[in-house]
Amino acid sequence: MSGFLSSSIGKKFFMSITGLFLVVFLLVHLTANLALLFGPNAFNIVSHFMGTNPLIQIMQPILAAGFIVHIIYATFLTLQNQKARGNDGYAKVVNSHQSSWASKNMYILGSLVLTFLVLHILNFFWKIKVTGSPLLAEVEVNGEAMENAYALVAALFTDQKLGLVYSLVYIFGAIALAFHLTHGFWSAFQTLGMSNDIWRKRWTVLGYLFAFAVGGGFAIIPLFLMLFA
Amino acid sequence: MDLKLKIWRQKDAKAKGQFELYSLNNITKDSSFLEMMDVLNEQLLSQGIEPVAFDHDCREGICGMCSLFINGRAHGPDTEITTCQLHMRKFKDGETITVEPWRSNGFPIIKDLMVDRTAYDKILQAGGYVSVNTGGVPDANAIPISKEVADEAMDAATCIGCGACVATCKNSSAMLFVSNKVSQLALLPQGKAEASRRAKAMVSKMDELGFGNCTNTGACEVECPKGISISHIARLNREFLMATAKE
Ligand code: HEM
Ligand code: FES
Numbered sequence: 001m002s003g004f005l006s007s008s009i010g011k012k013f014f015m016s017i018t019g020l021f022l023v024v025f026l027l028v029h030l031t032a033n034l035a036l037l038f039g040p041n042a043f044n045i046v047s048h049f050m051g052t053n054p055l056i057q058i059m060q061p062i063l064a065a066g067f068i069v070h071i072i073y074a075t076f077l078t079l080q081n082q083k084a085r086g087n088d089g090y091a092k093v094v095n096s097h098q099s100s101w102a103s104k105n106m107y108i109l110g111s112l113v114l115t116f117l118v119l120h121i122l123n124f125f126w127k128i129k130v131t132g133s134p135l136l137a138e139v140e141v142n143g144e145a146m147e148n149a150y151a152l153v154a155a156l157f158t159d160q161k162l163g164l165v166y167s168l169v170y171i172f173g174a175i176a177l178a179f180h181l182t183h184g185f186w187s188a189f190q191t192l193g194m195s196n197d198i199w200r201k202r203w204t205v206l207g208y209l210f211a212f213a214v215g216g217g218f219a220i221i222p223l224f225l226m227l228f229a
Numbered sequence: 230m231d232l233k234l235k236i237w238r239q240k241d242a243k244a245k246g247q248f249e250l251y252s253l254n255n256i257t258k259d260s261s262f263l264e265m266m267d268v269l270n271e272q273l274l275s276q277g278i279e280p281v282a283f284d285h286d287c288r289e290g291i292c293g294m295c296s297l298f299i300n301g302r303a304h305g306p307d308t309e310i311t312t313c314q315l316h317m318r319k320f321k322d323g324e325t326i327t328v329e330p331w332r333s334n335g336f337p338i339i340k341d342l343m344v345d346r347t348a349y350d351k352i353l354q355a356g357g358y359v360s361v362n363t364g365g366v367p368d369a370n371a372i373p374i375s376k377e378v379a380d381e382a383m384d385a386a387t388c389i390g391c392g393a394c395v396a397t398c399k400n401s402s403a404m405l406f407v408s409n410k411v412s413q414l415a416l417l418p419q420g421k422a423e424a425s426r427r428a429k430a431m432v433s434k435m436d437e438l439g440f441g442n443c444t445n446t447g448a449c450e451v452e453c454p455k456g457i458s459i460s461h462i463a464r465l466n467r468e469f470l471m472a473t474a475k476e
Binding site for chain 1: 235246248298300301302306327329332333334335337399400401402404429432433435436439440441442443444445446447448450451458459460462463464465466467468469470471473
């Protein structure tokens, strides 16, 4: 087993498993977020559910661990790969047309996602779970008292001074994530050995659709709030 | 045609290399790239300069000895050919052509454009074979193999071990090479028996020799002179993961 952990395919195995786990997380997170399009009450109900459901609470530390493993292995693999070229690199490289830009820049895209993630956690998660915010003052929805998560989100994107900046940053984060997924999605299945000439085309198409849905889905929220809130 | 050649010169494995610029005139469009290199070396000899060392043997695209990273691409600006099959008509008159050796920790430079590809032999020795016990020669048609399987195994077997996959991969990964042999033999009944052991042994040798980790960019199959698909890498991953799961 120790041989497996240190082997190239073993390391890639952990990248792909954690990557796919994060893909599932994105689906759940996006579905929850899209409740916002149905108004403040819908969003507050979903936020309340996400904040109190025991399964979601159990998954939180596992999710954090998933991110950490993915990032540690990504760093390790990328450093090893850069070293493998040797001391003298090529003077001239023509990028072959068939390997996508995203596939060659996964670490850069991942780092952008990570930077965004830190900002995102500070904006919402941190305020809800740790510091609190006057915006979160309880509201009553269908007879149940809950935090006004909607107000916190809406305030960020409609802020007089920084609303536009935040919106653009969030849209940019969504685009970086989408690019990461255009390669990451199919790549994970290739790493797991679940591909051949036919399935490769299917995973790639599915990956692009997923990337587009995730990127577009997350970008819609700041756009929606800027335009309609 | 008249050319400028920017060529990597390096005295030996330990020396520090650098690019030298040479002018070469009156090359016909129909000559091959290696013939052009021969003419250059004749010219260098007549000028008392040491000729450029480069690898070649069959000069017909089957031995895998020729290499060269030409104008930023393994085996130059064409697809599914080796450098010896590259023709000067792919270049423009007056062009400056950059010629570099394969670059990878797994392929140390011996001299100029020549690299040491013994690493590939070591990987094959680790498991890229079928053990045959002594005895009579088996009947060639005794083991039925379906056409599709035979074709796929044959596709993998067309690898000539030139190293273009490693040279072109941004990670210097040897996965396409390793997967060819693992896939070819795992597909055939003669090789199946040892498939798990082979996958593990060859991957562990590959990792040990300083190649990088595959990130599925697919650059290797584009530059492979035999156009071998990275689907074979998926099969290698499968064999390797199954072998680990079985333990
Ligand atoms: C929600 C966030 C993320 C998701 C859904 C995600 C998903 C994925 C997936 C599915 C893969 C393919 C794995 C494979 O090829 O086997 C991948 C690869 C990769 N990820 Fe992420 N990732 C995320 C965040 C990050 C972060 C924060 C980083 C870190 C800096 C990162 C760096 C990388 C790198 C470098 C690769 C390529 C590694 C390789 O192919 O070996 N990712 N990601
Ligand atoms: S010299 Fe034999 S393949 Fe080019």
